[in-house]
Amino acid sequence: MVNQRQKFCSIHEDNSCVMCNTGADETIEHLFFICPFARQCWTLINFNWNLSLNMEDRIKDAKHRNSQHFFTWTALIAAWELWKIRDDKIFGRHDVCINRWVTNFKSQCHLQLIKFKADLRSAFCFWLDAFSVRLSELWLRPPYL
Ligand SMILES: [Zn+2]
Numbered sequence: 001m002v003n004q005r006q007k008f009c010s011i012h013e014d015n016s017c018v019m020c021n022t023g024a025d026e027t028i029e030h031l032f033f034i035c036p037f038a039r040q041c042w043t044l045i046n047f048n049w050n051l052s053l054n055m056e057d058r059i060k061d062a063k064h065r066n067s068q069h070f071f072t073w074t075a076l077i078a079a080w081e082l083w084k085i086r087d088d089k090i091f092g093r094h095d096v097c098i099n100r101w102v103t104n105f106k107s108q109c110h111l112q113l114i115k116f117k118a119d120l121r122s123a124f125c126f127w128l129d130a131f132s133v134r135l136s137e138l139w140l141r142p143p144y145l
Helices: 001-009 028-035 036-044 055-065 069-091 098-115 117-139
Strands: none
Touching: 001 036, 028 036, 028 055, 028 069, 036 069, 036 098, 036 117, 055 069, 098 117
């Protein structure tokens, strides 16, 4: 699907992933799970995917192992922000940048808070704060901290 759209639009004729320099074909599997950039993003938010499983079972497995009630939302936001980073690279707006992904991820999480029930909202905010502390302990210091 990804490559079909690219070919249709004649934007990115090379089928290789624009998020990394591995030369891997840009498949959904690569873009969201195997790409080193995607793996770095998932690691930052402490998501671990069992890559030996097919995609459906992988998501079920991760959801089962993750006790957060907002797991699905978080995964969707993270994947959406990966997609936007990819589009920004293809359309020449920005280079691939982990700090921008983090900033956009947190910003999108805050935007989505309105959809959460109050008790889940506070748990989500607590998780986001912990995530921010974890980032500050690493080498990332996004401008929103
Ligand atoms: Zn890649």
